[in-house]
Amino acid sequence: MSSVFTEFNLMAELHQPGEKIVLLVMDGLGGLPMQTTGLTELETAVTPNLDRLAAEGMTGLSIPIRPGIEPGSGPAHLSLFSYDPIRYEIGRGVLEALGIGFRMTANDIAARGNFASADSNGFITDRRAGRIGSDECVRLCAKLQAATGDVLADEGVQVFVEPVKEHRFVLVLRGEGLGGNLSETDPLVTGKQPLPVTDSSGSPEGERSARLFNRWIEAARAVLADEPKANSLNLRGIAKDPGLPRFPEIYGMRAAAIAVYPMYKGVASLVGMEIVDFAGDRPSHEIDALERAWNEYDFFFIHVKKTDSYGEDGNFDAKVHEIEAVDAVIPRILALKPGALIVTGDHSTPAKMRSHSHHPVPTLLWSPNARPDTTTSFGEGACTAGGMGLFHATTLIPQAMGHAGRLKRIGA
Amino acid sequence: MSSVFTEFNLMAELHQPGEKIVLLVMDGLGGLPMQTTGLTELETAVTPNLDRLAAEGMTGLSIPIRPGIEPGSGPAHLSLFSYDPIRYEIGRGVLEALGIGFRMTANDIAARGNFASADSNGFITDRRAGRIGSDECVRLCAKLQAATGDVLADEGVQVFVEPVKEHRFVLVLRGEGLGGNLSETDPLVTGKQPLPVTDSSGSPEGERSARLFNRWIEAARAVLADEPKANSLNLRGIAKDPGLPRFPEIYGMRAAAIAVYPMYKGVASLVGMEIVDFAGDRPSHEIDALERAWNEYDFFFIHVKKTDSYGEDGNFDAKVHEIEAVDAVIPRILALKPGALIVTGDHSTPAKMRSHSHHPVPTLLWSPNARPDTTTSFGEGACTAGGMGLFHATTLIPQAMGHAGRLKRIGA
Numbered sequence: 162m163s164s165v166f167t168e169f170n171l172m173a174e175l176h177q178p179g180e181k182i183v184l185l186v187m188d189g190l191g192g193l194p195m196q197t198t199g200l201t202e203l204e205t206a207v208t209p210n211l212d213r214l215a216a217e218g219m220t221g222l223s224i225p226i227r228p229g230i231e232p233g234s235g236p237a238h239l240s241l242f243s244y245d246p247i248r249y250e251i252g253r254g255v256l257e258a259l260g261i262g263f264r265m266t267a268n269d270i271a272a273r274g275n276f277a278s279a280d281s282n283g284f285i286t287d288r289r290a291g292r293i294g295s296d297e298c299v300r301l302c303a304k305l306q307a308a309t310g311d312v313l314a315d316e317g318v319q320v321f322v323e324p325v326k327e328h329r330f331v332l333v334l335r336g337e338g339l340g341g342n343l344s345e346t347d348p349l350v351t352g353k354q355p356l357p358v359t360d361s362s363g364s365p366e367g368e369r370s371a372r373l374f375n376r377w378i379e380a381a382r383a384v385l386a387d388e389p390k391a392n393s394l395n396l397r398g399i400a401k402d403p404g405l406p407r408f409p410e411i412y413g414m415r416a417a418a419i420a421v422y423p424m425y426k427g428v429a430s431l432v433g434m435e436i437v438d439f440a441g442d443r444p445s446h447e448i449d450a451l452e453r454a455w456n457e458y459d460f461f462f463i464h465v466k467k468t469d470s471y472g473e474d475g476n477f478d479a480k481v482h483e484i485e486a487v488d489a490v491i492p493r494i495l496a497l498k499p500g501a502l503i504v505t506g507d508h509s510t511p512a513k514m515r516s517h518s519h520h521p522v523p524t525l526l527w528s529p530n531a532r533p534d535t536t537t538s539f540g541e542g543a544c545t546a547g548g549m550g551l552f553h554a555t556t557l558i559p560q561a562m563g564h565a566g567r568l569k570r571i572g573a
Numbered sequence: 574m575s576s577v578f579t580e581f582n583l584m585a586e587l588h589q590p591g592e593k594i595v596l597l598v599m600d601g602l603g604g605l606p607m608q609t610t611g612l613t614e615l616e617t618a619v620t621p622n623l624d625r626l627a628a629e630g631m632t633g634l635s636i637p638i639r640p641g642i643e644p645g646s647g648p649a650h651l652s653l654f655s656y657d658p659i660r661y662e663i664g665r666g667v668l669e670a671l672g673i674g675f676r677m678t679a680n681d682i683a684a685r686g687n688f689a690s691a692d693s694n695g696f697i698t699d700r701r702a703g704r705i706g707s708d709e710c711v712r713l714c715a716k717l718q719a720a721t722g723d724v725l726a727d728e729g730v731q732v733f734v735e736p737v738k739e740h741r742f743v744l745v746l747r748g749e750g751l752g753g754n755l756s757e758t759d760p761l762v763t764g765k766q767p768l769p770v771t772d773s774s775g776s777p778e779g780e781r782s783a784r785l786f787n788r789w790i791e792a793a794r795a796v797l798a799d800e801p802k803a804n805s806l807n808l809r810g811i812a813k814d815p816g817l818p819r820f821p822e823i824y825g826m827r828a829a830a831i832a833v834y835p836m837y838k839g840v841a842s843l844v845g846m847e848i849v850d851f852a853g854d855r856p857s858h859e860i861d862a863l864e865r866a867w868n869e870y871d872f873f874f875i876h877v878k879k880t881d882s883y884g885e886d887g888n889f890d891a892k893v894h895e896i897e898a899v900d901a902v903i904p905r906i907l908a909l910k911p912g913a914l915i916v917t918g919d920h921s922t923p924a925k926m927r928s929h930s931h932h933p934v935p936t937l938l939w940s941p942n943a944r945p946d947t948t949t950s951f952g953e954g955a956c957t958a959g960g961m962g963l964f965h966a967t968t969l970i971p972q973a974m975g976h977a978g979r980l981k982r983i984g985a
Contacts, residue, residue: 168639171659175642530925532605532613532932534957548634548933548953550963556640563641563931570929571638572645572658572668 166555167243169411171571172562176413179567180500183451183461184557186241187487188234188425189469189510191522191541195477202468202477202512203523204540206484210491211504211525211539218502218527220536221549223557225508231519234469235259237507238428240554242408242462251431252400258331259427261323265402270339270370272396274322274330275347276301276385279393283354283382288347289328290391298324301391308384313373320377332396334373340401341367343374347395355395374399407433408460412562417454419447420464429462448490455497469517472510480512500565501528503557504539521551528564579655579967581823583983584974588825591979592912595863595873596969598653599899600646600837601881601922603934603953607889614880614889614924615935616952618896622903623916623937623951630914630939632948633961635969637920643931646881647671649919650840652966654820654874663843664812670743671839673735677814682751682782684808686734686742687759688713688797691805695766695794700759701740702803710736713803720796725785732789744808746785752813753779755786759807767807786811819845820872824974827869831862832876841874860902867909881929884922892924912977913940915969916951933963940976 192202225232225240226247235256236246254271265271276298278287293301302324310320318336325331342362346355358374360367374396385392408416410433418429421442430436435458439450447463454461465487471480494502505524508517523544534548545551549560562568604613637644637652638659647668648658666683677683688710690699705713714736722732730748737743754774758767770786772779786808797804820828822845830841833854842848847870851862859875866873877899883892906914917936920929935956946960957963961972974980 168659171639171642530605530930532603532953533611535954546958548957548963550634550957552640552963559639559641560931561641563643568642568931570643570645572648572663572665 166245166248166553167559169406172411172559175568175571176562177567177569178413179562180565181455181459181461181497182414182561182565182567183463183494183499183502184241184561185463185465185487185494185502185504187465187468187484187504187506189472189508189517190484190506191509191511191518191520192472192480193511193513193520195511195513201541202472202480203484204542206481206488208485208488208539210488212537214491214502214504214527215525215539215543216537217533218525218531219534219549220523220525220539220544220547222521222541222544222547222551223505223524223554224521224551225554229519231517232508233517234424234507235428237554238425239432241505241507241557242432243555243558244405244432245555249403249405251403251428253398254331254400255402256424257325257329257398258323258333259431260424261325261331262423262427263321263323263331263333264430265333266335267402267404268337268339269333269335270399270401272332272374272399274332275395275397276328276330276391277393277395278390283393285348285351285353285355285393288351288395293328293390295324295326297391298327298330301385301388302330305381305384309377309380312377312380316373318373328391332377334370334377338366339370339373340364341370343367343371343399345395345397345399346378347397355393358396358399402431405432409433412460412558412567414459414567415457416460416462417458418462418464419450419454420462421447422464422466425464425466434462444487444490448493451494452497468506469510472512473515475512475515477512501526501561503561505557522554524549524557526557526560526564530564579971581818584823584971587980587983588974589979589981590825591974592977593867593871593873593909594826594973594977594979595875595906595911595914596653596973597875597877597899597906597914597916599877599880599896599916599918601884601920601929602896602918603921603923603930603932604884604892605923605925605932607923607925613953614884614892615896616954618893618900620897620900620951622900624949626903626914626916626939627937627951627955628949629945630937630943631946631961632935632937632951632956632959634933634953634956634959634963635917635936635966636933636963637966641931643929644920645929646836646919647840650837651844653917653919653969654844655967655970656817656844657967661815661817663815663840665810666743666812667814668836668839669737669741669810670745671843672836673737673743674835674838675733675735675743675745676842677745678747679814679816680749680751681745681747682811682813684744684786684811686744687807687809688740688742688803689805689807690802695805697760697763697765697767697805700763700807705740705802707736707738709803710739710742713797713800714742717793717796721789721792724789724792728785730785740803744789746782746789750778751782751785752776753782755779755783755811757807757809757811758790759809767805770808770811814843817844821845824872824970824979826871826979828872828874829866829870830874830876831859831866832874833859834876834878837876837878846874856899856902860905863906864909880918881922884924885927887924887927889924913938913973915973917969934966936961936969938969938972938976942976
C-alpha cells in the first residue's frame with residue numbers, strides 16, 4: 162500500500178482554499194459481536210444521524226498501520242493525520258511525556274521511567290517495584306525532582322521528573338545539543354543489573370547525552386537507596402520530538418484539535434495543530450468548542466476517548482451508549498456546514514477483547530459532493546460494502562481535501 | 574499502492590504473445606447523481622451491452638492519480654497506460670503542443686504562451702490580453718511566425734508559433750542541445766513586469782536554452798508592440814518530451830491509438846503507440862477504424878471525448894446519450910473476439926460539478942477467461958461491489974495482459 166501513503170510534497174503543491182473539514186474520531190470505535198444479536202457495539206447503537214451520513218456519503222474500512230497489526234494510540238493518530246506511522250516514529254518517551262500533558266521543546270529528550278526494586282548489589286528483583294501505587298509514584302518523583310533537578314546544571318541541562326501512574330514516570334532532560342540514538346537500561350528480566358545508557362549514533366550529541374543520562378541515573382539511585390521498594394529504576398524509549406512535517410503547511414489548513422486527554426492534544430501538537438481549550442469532558446462540550454472555534458480554523462480534529470475506555474473495560478453497553486451520545490451531536494456539526502465530515506476511529510477496541518485490536522475501523526466520509534454508495538447505515542458489516550473500500554488511514558485527509566475542494570487539479 | 578504500480582522490468586521480462594486487448598476509454602465517465610432518481614449518468618444510461626459485459630466479467634473502481642486528487646487529462650491517461658503520473662510527468666508546454674496536434678521531436682522544447690496586455694513600461698495590465706478571440710490568436714501567431722520564425726537561425730534553432738485558442742498559443746524551439754529546467758515568465762499578477770526565463774539545472778543546455786527563449790521573447794514583444802491589446806506575452810511550462818519508457822517494448826504489444834482529439838493522440842504517441850487515422854468523429858467511426866486496423870496491432874486504445882465535454886457543460890442527459898452511443902458499438906468490438914476488453918474512464922466529470930473530479934472511475938474488464946463477480950450492471954454503485962475492488966488505474970493493463978494470456982508464469 163505504500164504509495165497510497167500521502168506524498169506531502171504533492172499535497173503542499175496542490176492544496177488550495179476550500180470548505181472546512183471535520184475529523185471526528187471515536188477512539189477504539191471498531192468492535193466485535195459479543196452478544197446473541199451478533200452485532201458489534203457500533204451496529205448495536207441507535208445512530209439515526211450517523212446512518213443518514215452513511216446513506217448520503219461513503220463508507221469503508223480503515224487500516225491504521227498495516228494489516229493484522231494492533232495500533233497504539235500514538236501511531237494510530239499519526240496515521241489518521243496522514244503520517245505513515247511506520248515511517249514517522251514517535252519515541253515512547255515522547256509519547257509518555259505527551260500522555261501526561263508535558264509540553265516538550267526542541268531541546269528536550271524524554272524517557273519512560275520505571276521504578277524498580279533491586280538487591281544490595283543492584284540486581285533487579287522486581288521490575289515494577291512491587292507495583293507501588295500512584296500516590297507513591299507522585300512522592301518518589303517529587304523527591305527525585307528536589308534532589309536531582311539541578312544535578313546536571315553544571316552542563317546547562319535541566320531535569321524534569323514527572324509521575325505517570327503506579328511504577329511509571331517520565332524523565333525529561335532539557336538543554337542544548339542533546340540527541341543521539343540511546344539505549345534502554347532495563348535488562349527485561351530480574352536477577353540482572355540495569356544496563357548503562359549507550360549511544361549508537363556515534364554523534365557527539367549522542368555520546369554526551371548518554372553520559373548525562375548515566376550521571377542522572379547514578380544520582381537518582383543514590384537518592385532512592387533508602388526506599389523500601391522503589392530503590393532502583395530503569396529508563397526506556399529515550400527520544401526527542403521527531404520534528405514531524407507540519408500539517409498546516411502540508412495541507413494549507415489552520416488546524417485545531419479538540420480533545421479531553423493530554424495524549425491526543427500532544428500528538429496533534431506534534432504535527433502543528435493548535436489546541437482548543439474548553440470546559441467539560443462530554444462530546445457535547447467538544448461541540449461547544451467546535452462552534453466557538455469554527456471561524457478561526459479550516460480543519461478540526463475532535464477526539465472522543467470513552468468509546469475506547471469502555472472497550473478496554475469490556476463494557477459493551479457503555480461503549481454503545483457513548484457512540485449514541487456522539488450520534489446525538491452530529492446535527493450540530495452539520496449545522497456548521499462543513500465541506501467534508503469524517504467519522505472514524507483511530508483503531509478498534511472490541512469490548513469482547515478488552516483491548517485495542519488489529520481489526521480495520523468503520524469509517525464514513527460525508528460531503529455535499531460525496532458519491533453515495535449502497536450503504537445506508539454505519540456499522541462494520543455495512544462498511545465492508547462501502548465505496549471507500551478497505552483503505553489505509555493515511556489516505557483519509559487527502560480524500561476529505563478532495564471532497565472539500567481543497568486540492569487543485571493535477572496536470573492539464 | 575506503489576507496490577501495485579506496474580514494474581516495467583517485470584512486464585518486459587514476462588510478456589509473451591497472446592490475444593488482443595482493447596482499452597475503451599470514455600473520457601470523464603464517472604459521475605454523480607443530479608436528478609431525483611439518485612442515479613449517476615452511467616446508471617441512468619440504458620446500456621444492455623455494457624451490463625452484459627459487467628455480468629460476464631469483473632467490475633471495480635479506478636483511482637487515476639491518488640485518493641482525493643482531481644486528475645488532468647494528461648496524467649489520467651498516463652495512468653491508464655500504466656505509467657504512475659506522479660513518477661512520470663509531462664510538462665504543460667508539451668501537453669499544450671500535443672493538444673493542438675503538434676508532433677514534437679526529441680530536439681523540441683515547448684512552452685505554453687499567453688498573450689497579455691502591458692503598459693508603456695512593460696508592466697502587465699491584463700494577463701489574458703483582454704480575452705482576445707481565437708481568430709485574433711490565429712492572426713497574432715501568424716504575425717509572430719513570420720517575423721520571428723528565423724530569429725534564432727544563427728544558433729541553428731527553428732521557431733514554431735502555433736495558436737491554441739483565445740489568448741493561448743504554443744511556442745516550440747527546435748534544435749540540437751536544448752534542455753534544462755526553465756522558469757516561467759508570468760508574474761501571475763498584474764502591475765508587474767514579466768520575468769526572464771532562467772535555468773535551475775545549471776547545465777550548459779539549460780543556460781543556452783534560457784538565453785534563446787529570452788532572445789525570442791524580446792523579438793516577439795517588439796513585433797507585438799503596436800498591438801492594441803496583445804502587446805506582450807508570457808511563457809509557462811517550458812518542457813521537452815520526457816522520453817517515457819516505450820509501451821510496445823514494456824508489454825511486447827504493437828499498440829494503436831484511435832482518438833478524435835489531438836491531445837489524446839499526443840499522449841498515446843508519447844508512450845510509443847501508433848496513431849490510426851480515420852474519417853468521422855463518432856464512436857461508430859472509431860470502431861470502423863478498429864475493424865480496419867485489427868490485424869495490424871495487439872493493443873488498441875480507443876478514446877471517446879464527448880462524455881467529458883458534456884460533463885463539463887453540466888449536460889447530464891447528453892452525457893447519458895453519449896454513453897448509450899458507446900454501448901451500441903460494443904457488439905462490434907466483441908465480434909472481433911478480443912482476449913480482454915476494458916471499459917473505463919480516465920477520470921470522473923460529473924455533470925453536477927461541471928468539472929473533472931477526484932471520484933474513482935467505474936471500470937469493467939471482460940474476457941472469455943474472466944471470473945464473474947456478483948455485479949450484473951455497469952454503474953458506480955454496482956462497481957463498488959465489483960471483484961476488481963478499488964484499484965489504481967496503473968494496474969489495468971497488467972490485469973488485461975493476464976486475461977489475454979500475455980504474461981508468462983513467474984517461477985516454477
